[in-house]
Amino acid sequence: MKKNKPKYNQIIEAAVQVIAENGYHASQVARIAQKAGVADGTIYLYFKNKEDILISVFEEKMGQFIEKIAHGISDKNNADEKLFTLIDMHFRQLSKDHYLAIVTQLELRQSNTKLRLKINQVLKPYLVIIDDIIKEGTRENIFRSNLNIQLVRQMIFGTLDEIVTNWVMKEQKYDLVQQATDVHEFITAGLSVKK
Amino acid sequence: MKKNKPKYNQIIEAAVQVIAENGYHASQVARIAQKAGVADGTIYLYFKNKEDILISVFEEKMGQFIEKIAHGISDKNNADEKLFTLIDMHFRQLSKDHYLAIVTQLELRQSNTKLRLKINQVLKPYLVIIDDIIKEGTRENIFRSNLNIQLVRQMIFGTLDEIVTNWVMKEQKYDLVQQATDVHEFITAGLSVKK
Amino acid sequence: MKKNKPKYNQIIEAAVQVIAENGYHASQVARIAQKAGVADGTIYLYFKNKEDILISVFEEKMGQFIEKIAHGISDKNNADEKLFTLIDMHFRQLSKDHYLAIVTQLELRQSNTKLRLKINQVLKPYLVIIDDIIKEGTRENIFRSNLNIQLVRQMIFGTLDEIVTNWVMKEQKYDLVQQATDVHEFITAGLSVKK
Amino acid sequence: MKKNKPKYNQIIEAAVQVIAENGYHASQVARIAQKAGVADGTIYLYFKNKEDILISVFEEKMGQFIEKIAHGISDKNNADEKLFTLIDMHFRQLSKDHYLAIVTQLELRQSNTKLRLKINQVLKPYLVIIDDIIKEGTRENIFRSNLNIQLVRQMIFGTLDEIVTNWVMKEQKYDLVQQATDVHEFITAGLSVKK
DNA sequence: GATGAATGAGTCTTCATTCAT
DNA sequence: CATGAATGAAGACTCATTCAT
The missing domain is CATH 1.10.357.10 (Tetracycline Repressor, domain 2)
Incomplete structure (x- = not known):
């Protein structure tokens, strides 16, 4: 189950921060990845696409x-x-x-x-x-x-x-x-x- | 006053329809212009930008x-x-x-x-x-x-x-x-x- | 008819050159636009997408x-x-x-x-x-x-x-x-x- | 000689199938690995890169x-x-x-x-x-x-x-x-x- | 006033390859 | 030998806005 892996939660927490700070539409996947400390592509191992995040x-x-x-x-x-x-x-x-x-x-x-x-x-x-x-x-x-x-x-x-x-x-x-x-x-x- | 000119209201009414039919994000300026029966550029004689519409x-x-x-x-x-x-x-x-x-x-x-x-x-x-x-x-x-x-x-x-x-x-x-x-x-x- | 407009042919000629010089897969739309002397977006006024070019x-x-x-x-x-x-x-x-x-x-x-x-x-x-x-x-x-x-x-x-x-x-x-x-x-x- | 090892041929046969079924450009290394029953990384023990396959x-x-x-x-x-x-x-x-x-x-x-x-x-x-x-x-x-x-x-x-x-x-x-x-x-x- | 052809900035997603285990 | 999680570079396309006519 992906939800129990640490990176899943790292990305979720990063997403909350990035959205809160930049606004919904300015929230780039790259910025979420950066704040989560993972590569862009890693996001897609845990989420289907941006909407899924x-x-x-x-x-x-x-x-x-x-x-x-x-x-x-x-x-x-x-x-x-x-x-x-x-x-x-x-x-x-x-x-x-x-x-x-x-x-x-x-x-x-x-x-x-x-x-x-x-x-x-x-x-x-x-x-x-x-x-x-x-x-x-x-x-x-x-x-x-x-x-x-x-x-x-x-x-x-x-x-x-x-x-x-x-x-x-x-x-x-x-x-x-x-x-x-x-x-x-x-x-x-x-x-x-x-x- | 621009608000009294007919095209101003044409554009407003067109905008309501286009947004209702296509949704906020699919509402392109070009489509509003088309439905209002004016050229794209004409929009900008009556409104500063899309947000202003x-x-x-x-x-x-x-x-x-x-x-x-x-x-x-x-x-x-x-x-x-x-x-x-x-x-x-x-x-x-x-x-x-x-x-x-x-x-x-x-x-x-x-x-x-x-x-x-x-x-x-x-x-x-x-x-x-x-x-x-x-x-x-x-x-x-x-x-x-x-x-x-x-x-x-x-x-x-x-x-x-x-x-x-x-x-x-x-x-x-x-x-x-x-x-x-x-x-x-x-x-x-x-x-x-x-x- | 778009085919009679000069930019249509400009883009076609540019595409032939870019493909010949860079190969099919390295032919970026941006490069074709540049060689044709038009903006990237202009390509899409004359062609539906890259395949169409x-x-x-x-x-x-x-x-x-x-x-x-x-x-x-x-x-x-x-x-x-x-x-x-x-x-x-x-x-x-x-x-x-x-x-x-x-x-x-x-x-x-x-x-x-x-x-x-x-x-x-x-x-x-x-x-x-x-x-x-x-x-x-x-x-x-x-x-x-x-x-x-x-x-x-x-x-x-x-x-x-x-x-x-x-x-x-x-x-x-x-x-x-x-x-x-x-x-x-x-x-x-x-x-x-x-x- | 790697060519005599069973996995070499497994991969070759898998590649033929994957290419025939999915087409050249949709043939991902991961899919070939999967069909061959090996891990992605294993491919690179037998082949230098995708082109080599x-x-x-x-x-x-x-x-x-x-x-x-x-x-x-x-x-x-x-x-x-x-x-x-x-x-x-x-x-x-x-x-x-x-x-x-x-x-x-x-x-x-x-x-x-x-x-x-x-x-x-x-x-x-x-x-x-x-x-x-x-x-x-x-x-x-x-x-x-x-x-x-x-x-x-x-x-x-x-x-x-x-x-x-x-x-x-x-x-x-x-x-x-x-x-x-x-x-x-x-x-x-x-x-x-x-x- | 009105037109509409032209512009060009901005971003999600894929997938070959690596390397710690 | 074998694994597979993680990497990160790379590019087509949209659409609000401008400006010469």
């Missing part, structure tokens, strides 16, 4: 991102806590890794439609996690029962995504993580059973 | 989009009605113009970071409108008084934007406008003074 | 080659004279244009099978001319009546082609045209002592 | 080809019989080995000029055999005495070669061997009606 970057990084969140909420006791944890960890992880934030929020969005569809595939498990929280909240009777799950999921994801993008575009000048409370409150109020 | 497309189309919404909410009596009207018109306008929806939600997002910052400038008046509605709601005591306006605005815009993007990506197979009620309810519940 | 070189040059021979034999009175004229002109034309001889006998043979099939199409009219001479000779009762035309044509063309190729490979150190008589005699008379 | 293929195969013909004509009693045997065996051997026919008639011709000169060296013994037959025929007074041997040899070889190439290009749809009689007759008798 970009998809793999997203798969690897978002895969870990999602897995951590999945793990983080697994020991929470109810949908409300899980939702807060998800928001908090979403912001916290991207806060910690500036390069990753730039790449996922700005640069990889510049990819063509084909690549974006692949990216959507990678995101699917995250959307499923959100769906599950909504369903659990409904079962626990803390969220309203007549929610359009698909729509609510889009609203939650859209909210988080837009907030992170704004933060990245404003060059990360303020603290993203501390927004989690307000965002959680806003979303919860929208979802909750009125009392 | 794309920005102008966004300015013209989003300018009208925003203006219509501004006008639409001007005769509403309170923040709640205004918010619903904004959501409804946001969805309604993009529903009516498929080309525009594809271009603004998918294709222009593929532009580089510099262009996206310019696009953000164009969107600013729209964000101000949202801000004003939130402030008015607070004054009218129908929205909570401790809202972080900047954050709430991002959440509202993010929500609307994500919902439209999902609708475009699913090839506009369902009715977008009828989602307005649920979206309005979700947002309102989040914003409202608890009773 | 090579095919066109062959079409143009062999087209003229064949046409001259067709014209040259048109006023001859019998098959024997026509055959001699064909051999003589075949040798004479390639003798005069060393570059062309190298390109047609050595370099273009290095092309891939697809290109070679196209080259065969171009050669077809020449083979038809040979066929016609054989048929005429049979009608005139100076050639045998039981000839397998397809086979005889291959033998005649193979003979001429091999002789020219040998002459080119020996760096054109001897006079090709003066071989015409012997070749003509061999073809008409064969090896045997007449009885 | 190709030359060796030609040497080995054409060496056998020529040797068999030399042996086949050795017990014939006169030049005429020898010439017929040469033609018949030339056609017969290539008829039997489709791969070899494709490789020698089409694919190896795509090699560069330098390689073709080496190939000509390999063919030299065959040309000598033809020369000897012509000389013997002259001595035996069955061929004309005033023949230009070099030229006649080119004509004979060119004839045979062109006929085989045509047969290969027409995908070997007809019987090549049965052409031998006509070809022999043409070469000995020429086109003319005997007087």
